Amino acid sequence: MSNLKQRIIKFQIKGSNGFYLDDLGHTSTTQARAQAKEDACTTKKATSKLAIDLEIEKNAQVATTTATLQLTGLTIEQLNPLTSEFNRFNYDYNQKHPSIQDWAATIDIQVGYDSVIQPIFSGDVVIAELRKGPPDLMLQLTAMSNYFARSQFDFVQLEASLTFEAFANKVGEFLKVEKVICQTDYNNQVITNAGIGQATGDQLLVELNLMFYPFVTAWIDNKTLYVMQLDTYHLDAEQGSPVLINEFLQIPQYTERGASFEVMYDPRITVAKQVRLQSDLNPYPFNGQSFVLYLCKYALSTRNNQFKIQCEAQL
Structure with a gap:
């Protein structure tokens, strides 16, 4: 950019x-x-x-x-x-x-x-x-x-048995999100007595996270509840391929989980997105390698110089 x-x-x-x-x-x-x-x-x-x-x-x-x-x-x-x-x-x-x-x-x-x-x-x-x-x-x-929906205390009664995807949709309904994206290998697995009784939205989120921990994680972002495996990549909608990143503010570094890098703000770069790095200053082992983003820290300003994203990604 x-x-x-x-x-x-x-x-x-x-x-x-x-x-x-x-x-x-x-x-x-x-x-x-x-x-x-x-x-x-x-x-x-x-x-x-x-x-x-x-x-x-x-x-x-x-x-x-x-x-x-x-x-x-x-x-x-x-x-x-x-x-x-x-x-x-x-x-x-x-x-x-x-x-x-x-x-x-x-x-x-x-x-x-x-x-x-x-x-x-x-x-x-x-x-x-x-x-x-x-x-x-x-x-x-x-x-x-969704702070107030997560802290809301209400009675939750679910079917005696339902699929994991159906449970995720019920949690999303309770949390008043506009959309639920559930992409896991466990979507059709039947859950028994998933959650019945008094609960808050946060408690349901914890239960959703613990069901197949550490393989599945759930989080809310921009009116959407995501329930995903971190090895399930989101491909670029237009190109049908990982987002290529070849312009960096700092030299990308390897971490214990994958890669850490800093770039100018780009709307294509967000959590759960698959990216491919190409660095001239640190070509090996980054070039040609695909990662999935699990952490994005945005620092944006209308008057100061910063308009960047600090990213953490895993293989």
Whole structure:
């Protein structure tokens, strides 16, 4: 990817009490729709007045995806609704009393270059903290995928016996994800008394992970529940082959599980994707070798230099 392209980070925060905030500083959906209509009529799109720094960690062996968003340039009116509700005290209280939640806020984040952007994270705002005071106020938001659905406590009753894939779909329904991808050799294996009684979404995720541990892992990312074997590769949809990576920010290194490397942001590179490395500075044993990504750490910014992914992959 050329570093001359404009780097884009867009977000929308929507609260259950009507609160709204996006990357352009709009505080209502009416303002956002008016801006979108105006942008559609001109080639010069509105750009954010906020400085945005974003870190996301996607790990196939951790059940949830976490995003940290730092916003500089907000007004007090934009800050207060978030910092008053999603502070550390309320976070700790809601952990102990998950059924008592005054209001929730979801966040959707898109990232890309120029006008080509793609969803990269969707989840619930968990903590909002003021990191820097006036004149340049900085707010740090911590969000987790399907946080409130995972902490929800409810009665779960399943069939006496069902396949592993059917159980994964039931867990996805409980967690309110939009899609379930279950790709394992155990999909048709019948499970007896998979989970009956009172449970939270997190408990069901743990049970799903333990059924065929360590061969199968389950995690939530971008409104999707993935249940996969780490040796089950996702091939590139367009090319039908592993994603070729031959431009690196650092020399790729071997690790105890496979490879570690750092690249500029590329939407094709994500967890559970199969990649093929080609390095001029470290050609052997990387060249021609295929790996599957199990960890991606995104460090993205609209004002600073970083717009990269640090990847860990296994053979």
